[in-house]
Amino acid sequence: MEHDYLISTRTELSGAATVVSPSGDIDLGRSPTLRAHLKQVQSKKPPRLIVDLGLVEYMDSSGVATLVEALQTARKQQASMVLCNMQDKVRSIFEIARLDTVFQIVPDVKTALEL
Template structure:
């Protein structure tokens, strides 16, 4: 999992499967984060090809944590199998979903991005 952090934007890039192991890895990264009010949390799912209930729990918990800390959470690059899971569970109506990171770049400053692995 890759975490890219900027003063206003935190970019999570999970890879592979969002099952128990992948969901726990994402949850751990989010728990390590020291949120600041008005941050944008972006979860880039471009490299996630499978998601089960454990992955959904990680996303929902991340959404709740973002909200509780005055942050905004956005999903991007959602692949078809993952999008179907979100649609079946009606979570596509809860999450803000954009097609790609370029749609997000219009309202963020990328001047000082830090990559954390």
Template structure:
């Protein structure tokens, strides 16, 4: 499955909202990173990556997220992850990336 990416600006919370849909893998992660960084460089806002439609992520997808995180941290901005499915959350826990990214639970606003 391919990856579609929707990017919106949430003016209320001053966030750049990223909604990846499908699989973030070797075939799609480079394009995902380019899209996100292009949008980020225009807006320079904290990022919220909403994983409600993200089905799968592999090591190249994790690498893309880390690359985005490095760029965002240089500007003292943050990346929030929300609605992460259990199978994807497990990858963040195993690789200890849950310590680098701010993962919001469903109860967080």
């Protein structure tokens, strides 16, 4: 894991939603940190998990796999998971992997909170 990797987390809607905001590239070196962070967040079973990707400029398949794992956990918890603020460069890997229709992807956190 890379120890200097920053991920911020905040709760919204009186605890009904948790917003996780990773930053920088999510690649093979950093995805274990994100995976551990999401596991910790999901252990509290938030009804809605929002992953704000606005500060993520690059993601490889290890990052995508981490988000797929989180989605599966959310479904088991009967919770929802929403991705937002996705940059075009990041969106393209979801399109190549045909996961853009599997995830709920919205333009911004505000929209994700209003769902």
